[in-house]
Amino acid sequence: MTKSLKANQLELGVCYYPEHWPEDLWENDYERMRELGFSYVRLAEFAWSIFEPEEGNFSFNFFDRAIDLAHKHGLKVILGTPTATPPAWLTHKYPEVLNVSQQGVQFQHGMRRHYNYNSKKYRELSARIVTKMAEHYHNHPAVVGWQIDNELNCEIDVFYSDADHESFRSWVKNKYGTLDKVNKAWGTTFWSQTYTSWDQIFLPRPTVNGSKNPHQLLDEKRFISDSAISYAKLQADLIRKFAPNHWITTNGMFNHLDNHRLTDELLDFFAYDSYPNFSKIFPDQGEKPLLDRKWSWNLSAVRSISNNFAIFEQQSGPGGWVDRIEQPSPLPGQIRLWTYQSVAHGADMILYFRWRTATFGSEIYWHGINDYHNQPNRRIAEIKEISQELMRIKEKIVGAKFKAEAAIVTDYDNQWDGETDKWYGPYIKQSEQEWFKAFQYNHIPVDALNFDENTNLSDLTNYKLLVYPHPAIMTDRKANLLKQYVEKGGKVVFGCRSGYKDVNGQPYMLPFPGVLRELVGVTVEDFTRVGEYQEIPEAEWATEIFQVNQFNEVLNNDNNTEILARYKNAYYENKPAAVKSQVGKGTTIYFGGVFTLDIANVILDELEISKTVESIELSEAVELAIREKDGVEYIFLLNYSDSSQTITFKEEWNELITKTKLNGTIEMKGFEVLILERRRK
Amino acid sequence: MTKSLKANQLELGVCYYPEHWPEDLWENDYERMRELGFSYVRLAEFAWSIFEPEEGNFSFNFFDRAIDLAHKHGLKVILGTPTATPPAWLTHKYPEVLNVSQQGVQFQHGMRRHYNYNSKKYRELSARIVTKMAEHYHNHPAVVGWQIDNELNCEIDVFYSDADHESFRSWVKNKYGTLDKVNKAWGTTFWSQTYTSWDQIFLPRPTVNGSKNPHQLLDEKRFISDSAISYAKLQADLIRKFAPNHWITTNGMFNHLDNHRLTDELLDFFAYDSYPNFSKIFPDQGEKPLLDRKWSWNLSAVRSISNNFAIFEQQSGPGGWVDRIEQPSPLPGQIRLWTYQSVAHGADMILYFRWRTATFGSEIYWHGINDYHNQPNRRIAEIKEISQELMRIKEKIVGAKFKAEAAIVTDYDNQWDGETDKWYGPYIKQSEQEWFKAFQYNHIPVDALNFDENTNLSDLTNYKLLVYPHPAIMTDRKANLLKQYVEKGGKVVFGCRSGYKDVNGQPYMLPFPGVLRELVGVTVEDFTRVGEYQEIPEAEWATEIFQVNQFNEVLNNDNNTEILARYKNAYYENKPAAVKSQVGKGTTIYFGGVFTLDIANVILDELEISKTVESIELSEAVELAIREKDGVEYIFLLNYSDSSQTITFKEEWNELITKTKLNGTIEMKGFEVLILERRRK
C-alpha cells in the first residue's frame, strides 16, 4: 500500500531561489548545476508575494523566465506551492488566517508557517493560488511535479485560532455523534468536566497549572493531523485536477501529523529533508550515541511511509538561523557520507539544500553548496565527486527495496498520547533509540513498521522479529493480530507499560499488561517508577547484571513462561524482570523495564538474531544496509567515524563505486562508503 | 482556642467516587470497605455536574442511591461541597467566575480550581448548590459532616479577575479608610507611586521587569487569605443553617491562607491531606534530609491549627498526574508507617485516598488502595493490617494531646512578606527545617506555634523553649509578649534579620534587630549577604567551627550579654556572631546568621535541652512522639529507615500494638512502629 517514488535512475538536484539573486546570475547558475550533474531544480516554495503581489492580481512573468531558462539548460523543475509563507497583504487584511498561541497571542507576519489550516479564508486564498499555478504550469515542458507547502507542522504543531476551535468542535461532533460519547471517551466525569452542550467544546485552553484532560489532548493531536491532511488535500485535489500529468509530494516529517495517511491518501510519494548535522548541536544521549547515524533511523521511518522516496533537502553545508541552530560545518566527506546514507535507505532522488547561501533573511547561515562569494569551495568539489560516482550506479540501484528481517514497531496513538503521559511516553523514544543502536551495531538492517488499524497480518509476517517497546494503547484487534503473527512463528518483544490502555488512553480494568496478558504470559504483580534520588535497581540476565532504571514491573509469570531475568535488589529482589513465552510456533519476550543497548543485545542473543551478512566482519562504526532489486543485493557499508576501520571480507565482492573487487581484510577510510553487489542465492 | 476533632475512637475511612464506576460495583466496594474496618466514606467533592447538570436543575438521585447504599453497609458519609470544580455550562455562561493570570489570561474549564473567590455570580451559584445539598442531606442518617470545597488555594494561590481587583479595592478602602493611610502603609512616595483616587488601586499588575511594591504584595496575600475565608464562610454559614447537626471542616494546607483563622472562625476542626511520598520527587535538601519524616513537621503545623485533627487524604499508593508528579511506589511498610505518623501527631480520623485508582482523567496514576483491576494487592493487605492493629488502641489514644516542651514559632506575616523579600524570606524555611531536624534527631518532640495578634502569654508559657528563626516583621506587642515570656523563665532563640520591620514590612529607623534589641542585648554593627562566588565565612562556637553561609551579622553586644560564637575569617574576624543574654529568669540567644543542623545542636546543648524520654536510647532514624490523655502517655517510636535500628529501653514498657512488654536492647525492623504506654508520674 505504500506509495513510492518511481524513477528511471537515481537523480540529483538542488533547491534554488531565483528571487534571491540578480537575474543575470541565473544562466550561469543553471549551467553550473548541469556541470555538477544535477537533473532537478526545486523552485518557488516561498514565492507567494511574487505570484500574487496584490490580492487577486497574479503574475507569472518572473517564474516563467526562471523556469524557461531552467528548461533551456535541461533541468526538470519541481514547483513548491507557496502557502507556507502568506504575503504581508494577506495576513494584514485577513488576520483570522493567523495561528494563535494557546494563551491567545496571535502569531504575526515576519517568520513562516504563521497561518492555520482551518481558516475558511486561508483555504480559499490557498486554493486560488494553487489553482492559478497549476493552470499556468500544467503543460510547461520543464515542470514534472509539485511539493505542497513546505514542511507541514514544522516550527509549530499546535493551533488555537478561532477557526481551529470551531473546526475541532465539528470534528468532535463528527467523530462521536453525541455528547454522551464524548464525555465517555474523555472521562469527563472526573473533576466535573462533563459537557452538556456542543458550544462548551474547545481545543485545550489555558488552565490554572497547565495540566489538561489527557484524553482530550490525544484527540487534539488527531485533529491537528486531520486538519493538516485536509489542508494538503485541498491543494492536492486542485493540482490533480489542473495538472494531471504531474506528480505530487510534500517534504519533511514533523509531529502531530500522520504522514502515512497523508501519503496514502494524497501523494505519489513522500519526500524528506535530511540534516544529519543537527546531531552536532542536539546529539542523542546515552551510551555509544549514534549522532549523524541516527538519521538512518529517521530515514527508516521515512521508508515506512514511502518505500522509495526523495530527499528534497539534503544538507550541503553548515546550517543555522541568525539567532539559533548554530551548527559547525560538515567535515570533509560527511556531505558525501550523508548522501549515501539517504541512498542506502531508499532515496532515489536527492536535492541538495541549497544552491547558494542566502545573503538576507533568517537563513544567511543556512549555507548552501555555494558560498556568498560564488567561488569554488570544498563543498562544490565534494558534491561533484558524489555526482560522478552516482553516474555509475544510478540505474542499478534505482527502485531497489531496502531489505530487513526485523522491525521496530511504531504508531501514532502511543506517540501522541505519550507526549502527555509521562508514565510511558518518554520511554518510547529511549527504547526505540537503544534498539536501533543494537540493530546498527550488530549489523542487522531494520525497518520501522507503522502499526495502525490498516495494518494486516501480511505486513507483520515480512519480519522475523518485531520490537514494540511500550505500546500502552493497545486495541483488541492489534493484540489479536500480534497473536496470529506469533502463532505463525513470529517473535515479538515488549517492554514495560504495554497493553494497558484503550484507544482513548484510558486504562483497562485489567491487570497489566492488559490485553497483551495472554500473549506474553505474565501479569504485573507490582510496579514502581524509579525516583530521581534513589539507587538504581538492577536485574540479572543470563550471567550479567544490568541497571533497570526509570520503571520496574515485578512480573508474575504463568506456568508456561520462562524467566529470563530477575531483579537483584529492592524489595522485589529475586522477582522476575523478564520472561519468554512460546506461543504457537513463535516467541514473545516481555521485559518489565525500559530498554538499554545492553539489554537489547541480550535479547537479540536470546532470540538468536545475529548479523545479516555472515561473510563480512565489520566494526561497530560501520553501518550495513541492503537494497535489493531483481534478485541482486546492493550492500552499503558506511563508515560514520572520521578514522579508518578494519573490515574483513570472507569472500570476494564487487564494489560498485570503485569498480574493484574486494576480498580479505581492508582499511576503510574515515567517512568512506562502499557498495557491494551480489546476486541473491 | 484551637478547634479540635472530637471523636469517640480513632477511625478509618476512604475517599470514594461512585460516579467513576459502574453502579453494580458499589455494593461490593462498600462491603470490602467494611471488611477493611473502615467507618467513613467521603463522597461528592467534585460532583457538581451530577447534582446540577443544567443551571438550576438539581438532581439527587445518583448520590441518594450511593449514600443509601453506604448507609445500608454501616458507613458514615462525609460530603464534599463540589465547588472546586464548576461545571462546563457554568464557566461557559459566566466567564466572569474564572480566575485570570496576572498577565490577563483567563483560566478555562479542563482542570480544577479555575474559579475566583470574589465573583458575585460564583458566590451566588455556590451558595445555591450548597444550600440545596445541605437541605437535601441534613437529616440523612448516614451523613455526619461536610468538607467545604477541596484544598483551597491548591494549584493556584493568586487571583486577578476583575472581581478580585474590585474586591481588593474595597478591602483596601475598608482596611485603611483613607488614601493617605494607604500611601503611608505602602510607602508610595517611593517612585512616585502615590494614589490619589480609589479607582487607581489594583492588585499588583504586570510591570516592566516584574518587581512590584513590596508592601502592596504583603497586603495582596492578606487579601487572598481573607477572600478564601470569606468564600468558605459563605458555605459554612449555609451548612450550619440547613444542616445544623453536622460538623464542618475543609482539607489541605496551602499558601496565602490563614488556616488558623479559617478554622477558628468557621470550622469544627481542620483536616489535612498527607502525601509523604512527595519526598521522593521533591526531597528536602541539606545535610541529613528528613524526606518523608518532614511530614511530621507538616503535621505539627496542622496540629497548631487543630490539636486533634483528621487526615482526609492519607497516601495509599504511588501518586502522580498523567503529565507530572511522577512518584515511585511507597515501599512495603511505608503506608503503615505514614498512617502511624499521622496518628502520632494528633490525627484521630484517617481517610485513605482513594478506594480505587481512576481509569480516566488527570489522576489515572494517583493510585488508590485498589488497582484498576480490583484484585488483591499488597496495599490492601497492608491497610488491612493497620486497621486490625488500630482496633487495639483506638479508644485509648483518641483525644490524647501531643506533648512538646519546645516550639518553633511561625507566623503568616513573615511567611507572606518573606515570599517577596529575598533578604530574609528564604532563610525562614531553611532554619525551620534545620531546627526541626535537630529536635527530631535529639528526640525532643516539638510543636509549631503560630504567633499572631491573638496569641497571649499563656500560649507561650506552655513551652520551655521557643525558636523564632527570622521574624523580620515584629510588632511592639509581640516583642513585649516575648519579653514577658523570657522574664518568667522562658528561653527564646532568634536568627539574623529579626525584629527590623513593622507590620507593613517597612524597616524601622532603628539599629537591627529593631524592636528586639533590648530583649536580645545586641545591636548589629555591620552585616553582609554572603555572595554566590565567595568563600563561605565560618564561626567558632564552643570548640567547633561552623560555616555561616547566606547572611552574616556582626554583633555589637551589650555588657550583660555573653558571646557564644565569633567569626573566624572575613573582615569581621573575631567579632561576635552569637550572644546569650539573661533577661529576668529566662534566656535569649541571638545568632547573626541562618541556622544549620549543627548550629541548632550547639544551641540545644547551650540551653541544656536534651531528649525528652530519658530511659529510651534511640538512633537518629527513629522518631519519638508523645500523646497524652488522662495522665497516660503514649510514646510513638517510628522507624523511617528501611533497615533495622537498635534501641535500648532502660526500663520495662508495655507495647500496645503487639501487646508485649519490652525491655533492654531490641532490634526495630525497617519501617517498624511501636507504641509504648506509661502513666505519667
Next chain:
Amino acid sequence: MTKSLKANQLELGVCYYPEHWPEDLWENDYERMRELGFSYVRLAEFAWSIFEPEEGNFSFNFFDRAIDLAHKHGLKVILGTPTATPPAWLTHKYPEVLNVSQQGVQFQHGMRRHYNYNSKKYRELSARIVTKMAEHYHNHPAVVGWQIDNELNCEIDVFYSDADHESFRSWVKNKYGTLDKVNKAWGTTFWSQTYTSWDQIFLPRPTVNGSKNPHQLLDEKRFISDSAISYAKLQADLIRKFAPNHWITTNGMFNHLDNHRLTDELLDFFAYDSYPNFSKIFPDQGEKPLLDRKWSWNLSAVRSISNNFAIFEQQSGPGGWVDRIEQPSPLPGQIRLWTYQSVAHGADMILYFRWRTATFGSEIYWHGINDYHNQPNRRIAEIKEISQELMRIKEKIVGAKFKAEAAIVTDYDNQWDGETDKWYGPYIKQSEQEWFKAFQYNHIPVDALNFDENTNLSDLTNYKLLVYPHPAIMTDRKANLLKQYVEKGGKVVFGCRSGYKDVNGQPYMLPFPGVLRELVGVTVEDFTRVGEYQEIPEAEWATEIFQVNQFNEVLNNDNNTEILARYKNAYYENKPAAVKSQVGKGTTIYFGGVFTLDIANVILDELEISKTVESIELSEAVELAIREKDGVEYIFLLNYSDSSQTITFKEEWNELITKTKLNGTIEMKGFEVLILERRRK
C-alpha cells in the same frame, strides 16, 4: 567633539530624597552632608506626584522648602526631571502612555519606567512638567543643572505600544522613502515577507517560534535609540529655553541607545551610575576575571562619550531590591577604591547613591551612606576619609584628560546586530573583555573608541594601536578610514567574522573578510563553528599552543602576509589561523578566532606594545591609569585585591594623597590607592 564636564574642582555630592523623610530631619541631613565635604545634592528625580499631585495642578512648596534649605547650607542643587515615574493618575487616565510587551501585555503602575517614548500624550505631559519646573527654578540661586529623566532604557529597552508601532512606521518611511527600499534593506524577498503598503509595517511582533527578520531587528534598535533621544531632546530643548543658565545631563548607560549622539546633540556632558559591586553577583567569566575592575572598562566607555564626566550614582553600600539583586556589602576600603576608580578614568564630580537607605519601597536594601537608624557607621567614616583626601587634589586633577595609546574599537551597529546574530554577536563582548584584561594586566591604559560615521582619521591617529575584535558590519567608508590609518603607521587587530556585512546586516557577495580583505591580506578559505560536544581546536602561536574555541576561520593568506599562527588539529591542521600584514607604514593582524587573554598577550608582544610607564613595576592586581593636564601626568595606582601588593619604583615619585615621596620597593595595602605626579618630559 565630545562634550565634557567643565568644573573648577573635583567635587562630591549625594543623591537625596527629602520626600522620603520627615521634614525635621532635613536640616541635620544637610549639615552632615557639608561636614562630609559634599557640594552637591541631587533632588527630585522621581517626584512627579509631588510637583503635580493632580493633572494640571502644580505645587512647588515642598521642593522650594527642600531647595531653599539646601541653599542655606551652601549646597548646590541638581534637579532630576521626574518623568521616569509617571503618577498613578496619569497612567490611569491615559493608558496609551504605557509601554507594552511584544506579546501585548501592558505594563502598569507599580514599578518605574513603564511609559513609552512615543506617546503624544506622554510627550505633552512631560513637556508641561519640565516647563513648569524649569520656569520655576531657572533662577533659583542653588540650582545649577538638570538630569533628564533617570537611566533611560534601564529596566526595559524594547517598546511595543501602539504609539511605538506607529512611530516606527513613520521612522521607516522617513528613512527609506519607498517600500522598495525597505524591502531591499530588510531582504523581504526571503520567505515572502515583501511589504506592499505602509500600513503593513510594524515593529517586530510575536512569531511562531520567536525568530524575526534580522535586518528589521537592527532597524528596531536604531528606532528605539532615536525615540529615546527624541524624547530627551523634547526635555532638553525646554530646559535650555526656560533655564538657559543651567547645564543639562542625564545618567546611566544602557542598551539600545546611542549615548554618543544623545550627548553630542543634547547634553553638556554625560553622567554615569557606577555600581562595581554588581560584580559580586554577576561576575565576569573566564580566566582571571576582572570583577569590580571591569567597571574600568565601563568607565572607559563613558569616557568615549564625555571625556570628563560625572558619576551621578557612586555605590556607597550593598545594593539590592527587595526581590532581586542581592549584593553582599562592599568590603572596607572598596567604596574608596571605587571612588578613585571613577576619578582615575575621568570623573570630575561624584555623587554618592544615596544619603540614607530608604525605609519603604523596592529599594529598602539599596543601602546608602547612612543606615535606617542614622547612626555612625563604617561607610560614613570611609567617605569622610575620601572627601578629606580629595581636598588635596581636587584642583590639580580637575579637567585632566585620561591618556591612552591604545583603544578598543566599539560601535552601535555591530552591538545591535550582534544582539540577534549569534554567529558573531556574542564574540564581541568576550573579545572586548579579554582584550581589556590584557591591557589592564600589562598596565597599558586603554580607551574605548566609538567608531561611527562621524569618526574621522584624526580620531584614529590618536592611537598607536586599535583593536577592533569582530566588526561584521563594515562600510566602505570605515574600511577606507582604517586603511588610511594603517598606511600612516597605525596598527589594527581584527578577529574572525570581520568585514562581511553591509550596513543592513546583509552579507556581501564577497569572500570573508569582505571589504577588509585587501587591508588584512587574507581571504577565509573555510570556516566552522566549534560545536558544544566536540574537542576544542588549538593553534600554535609563537612557540605556544592555545585553544581556539567557538569559531575557526581557515585563512588563505596573500603573498605579502606573514603567518603568525597555524591550527594544530582538526581537518585544517597546519592551515593559517592568524596573519600579519604590512600596509604602508602600519601593520594589521587578522586572527580567525575569538580572542582570549593569552592570545591578546601574544599579539601585544608581536606588536611590541608594552607597559606605558617603564619605571614602575606592578603586579597584575594593580591598575595603572593616567590623567594629564598642562603637561603634568597623574598616575593612579589602584589595588583591587584585598591583599597587599609589592610594587617597585625605579625613580622617585610624589604621591598626592599622602604627600610623601616614594621610591624603591614598597607594599601597597589591600584596596589601597596611590596618585603619583610627574611633569611630562
